[in-house]
Amino acid sequence: xxxxxxxxxxxxxxxxxxxxxxxxxxxxxxxxxxxxxxxxxxxxxxxxxxxxxxxxxxxxxxxxxxxxxxxxxxxxxxxxxxxxxxxxxxxxxxxxxxxxxxxxxxxxxxxxxxxxxxxxxxxxxxxxxxxxxxxxxxxxxxxxxxxxxxxxxxxxxxxxxxxxxxxxxxxxxxxxxxxxxxxxxxxxxxxxxxxxxxxxxxxxxxxxxxxxxxxxxxxxxxxxxxxxxxxxxxxxxxxxxxxxxxxxxxxxxxxxxxxxxxxxxxxxxxxxxxxxxxxxxxxxxxxxxxxxxxxxxxxxxxxxxxxxxxxxxxxxxxxxxxxxxxxxxxxxxxxxxxxxxxxxxxxxxxxxxxxxxxxxxxxxxxxxxxxxxxxxxxxxxxxxxxxxxxxxxxxxxxxxxxx
Numbered sequence: 079x080x081x082x083x084x085x086x087x088x089x090x091x092x093x094x095x096x097x098x099x100x101x102x103x104x105x106x107x108x109x110x111x112x113x114x115x116x117x118x119x120x121x122x123x124x125x126x127x128x129x130x131x132x133x134x135x136x137x138x139x140x141x142x143x144x145x146x147x148x149x150x151x152x153x154x155x156x157x158x159x160x161x162x163x164x165x166x167x168x169x170x171x172x173x174x175x176x177x178x179x180x181x182x183x184x185x186x187x188x189x190x191x192x193x194x195x196x197x198x199x200x201x202x203x204x205x206x207x208x209x210x211x212x213x214x215x216x217x218x219x220x221x222x223x224x225x226x227x228x229x230x231x232x233x234x235x236x237x238x239x240x241x242x243x244x245x246x247x248x249x250x251x252x253x254x255x256x257x258x259x260x261x262x263x264x265x266x267x268x269x270x271x272x273x274x275x276x277x278x279x280x281x282x283x284x285x286x287x288x289x290x291x292x293x294x295x296x297x298x299x300x301x302x303x304x305x306x307x308x309x310x311x312x313x314x315x316x317x318x319x320x321x322x323x324x325x326x327x328x329x330x331x332x333x334x335x336x337x338x339x340x341x342x343x344x345x346x347x348x349x350x351x352x353x354x355x356x357x358x359x360x361x362x363x364x365x366x367x368x369x370x371x372x373x374x375x376x377x378x379x380x381x382x383x384x385x386x387x388x389x390x391x392x393x394x395x396x397x398x399x400x401x402x403x404x405x406x407x408x409x410x411x412x413x414x415x416x417x418x419x420x421x422x423x424x425x426x427x428x429x430x431x432x433x434x435x436x437x438x439x440x441x442x443x444x445x446x447x448x449x450x451x452x453x454x455x456x457x458x459x460x461x462x463x464x465x466x467x468x469x470x471x472x473x474x475x476x477x478x479x480x481x
Contacts, residue, residue, distance in 0.1 A: 093216040097269040098208060098223060104265035105204070106227030111258030113235020114242070114251035115174055117339060119190070121239075121332060122248045123183045124321055131183075133318050133444030138187040139194045140433045146198035147430025151289050154202035154422025160272045162203040166196040167263035171256045178252035198426065203273070204266075205425035209413045210273040218363060218410030225350040225405045229398070233343035240336020276419045289423030290431070292416070299415055301477040302367070302408055303428070305470040307435040309371065312463035313378050314439025319452040327452065328387055341391050345398020346405070353406050363407050364478035368471050370403025375467050379460025382453045 116139065124132055153162055173192040177185065212220050242250050293299045324330045324338055349370075358366055377397035384390045416424045446455045 091211065091213060093212045093220065094269075094271070097271055098212070098220060101204075101208075101266060101269055101271065102224045102227040104262045105224065106229075106231035108258045108262045109228045109231035110235040110238070111174070111231075111255030113232050113339075113343075114239045115177065115190075115255040117236045117239035117336060118243055118248050118251040119177065119186050120321055121243060121335065123186060124325075126183055129318060129322065129444045129448045132321065133441060134187055135190060136317055137437055137441065138190040140437050142191060142194040142198050143201075143433035144430050144437060146195055147289075147426045147433075148423070150198040150202040151420075151423030151426030153199055154206045154273075154426065155276045155420060158272055158274050159203040159207040160267065163200055163207075163266050164263040166199040166203075167259045167266075169196040170200070171259040171263075174252055174259065175256035178249050178256075181248065198429070201429055202422045202426040205413075206422035207271055207273040209416060209421050209425070210418065211271060212413075214414045215360075217413040218360075218406060219354060219357070221409040221413065222350050222354040222406045224409075225402055226347060226354070229343050229346035229350055229402065231343075233340045233347055236336040236339030236343070238336075240333040243336075244332045273422075276422075288420045289425070289427030292420055292424050293412075293427055293431070296415055297480065298364070298474075298477045299412055301470075301474040302411060303431055305371070305467070305474055306404070306408065306432055308466045308470060309375060309463050310432060310435035311439050312459050312466060313375070314436045315443025315446060315455050315459050316378060316381065317436075318443040319447045319455060322447070323381070323384075323452045323456070324387070324390060328384075328390065330387055334387060338387070338390055338394055342394040342398040342401070345395040345400075346402040347398075348395075349399035349402025350406060352399075353403060363410065364475060366403060367407035367411070368467075368474060370400045370407060371467055371471070372400070373397070374400030374404060375460065375463045379457070379464055382456025382458075382460060 119135060120132060123135065127134070170193045173189050173196070177189045180189075208220060208224070209217070238254075239251055242254075293303055320338075321335065324335050330338065353366075374397050377393045377400060381390065381393050384393060412424065412428055413421075443455065
């Protein structure tokens with residue numbers, strides 16, 4: 079049996095820019111729907127479930143990325159993406175719709191868990207497909223395009239959520255999210271993009287953990303992953319506490335809270351567009367990643383000291399700009415280095431590893447915020463992240479020079 083990965087890497091291929099643009103637009107719409115759901119369910123249930131309950135909601139959205147990482151990656155490599163993605167997206171649509179039909183707070187974590195479980199499959203299959211059809215040297219630009227539309231969707235989500243919740247209640251955000259998954263499925267099929275199942279060399283047995291092994295044997299990718307995980311461990315508590323800081327301590331209403339969330343996505347959008355225009359050479363991309371990490375960490379370190387909504391807004395925008403650089407440069411480096419036969423498992427391993435750090439931080443965040451309050455936890459998290467970046471950043475630069 080021929081090795082599909084070798085066929086791809088030895089043949090000529092041209093990056094289908096228009097199809098990637100269209101697919102990224104649909105993905106951005108889906109992210110808008112998901113942002114609507116996340117925004118609405120947190121705002122709806124925060125008073126009844128408290129910080130610990132918010133942690134549970136966020137964990138329900140994140141845990142499947144860890145639990146499903148080996149499985150979703152293997153599914154992405156074993157089955158054609160035109161089979162995996164539509165079926166998973168339809169399941170996500172039904173799960174999101176159920177939150178609108180079952181408004182009790184006890185159901186939300188289960189529905190979010192189901193949605194995220196199928197979302198892990200979509201993420202692995204989609205990333206593998208884009209990497210399959212794109213030239214390696216185009217991957218940073220491709221990541222920039224994807225980040226642009228995802229950021230735009232995330233920008234519109236909280237803003238639209240604030241308006242919808244403020245005017246119509248908590249029903250329509252979940253319905254819109256449900257429809258957005260169906261639209262993404264239709265668009266994906268319409269583009270004709272597909273990554274076939276990957277055949278391996280005779281005698282080679284594909285393993286679910288091959289993606290993790292690849293990352294941690296690659297000096298640069300291992301360095302990038304370690305520093306990202308440490309940052310997430312330090313800063314993940316912000317996701318739990320932001321609603322209490324902005325709404326409870328600073329007195330923002332639902333619409334203002336939505337705008338604050340939109341500013342982070344707005345910064346990501348501006349950053350992604352700027353990076354596409356700059357077109358940094360490959361030799362400058364890892365230093366660019368370190369600068370982006372520094373901007374994001376410094377911005378969030380200031381969040382716990384903010385005494386006004388205006389300061390919070392500025393901090394979130396700057397953090398969004400840094401986040402764009404992290405997404406573009408980190409994903410570009412990983413996609414460029416990935417081996418085709420295990421690309422699905424590599425991208426699933428990336429998501430699973432980062433989510434593991436996020437889950438750990440969220441779990442501790444709810445406990446720490448409940449015990450010590452929002453501001454002390456935010457300031458401590460920011461300082462820890464800055465120290466970690468100062469220690470680990472030079473190691474990442476050395477790995478880039480030696481690759």
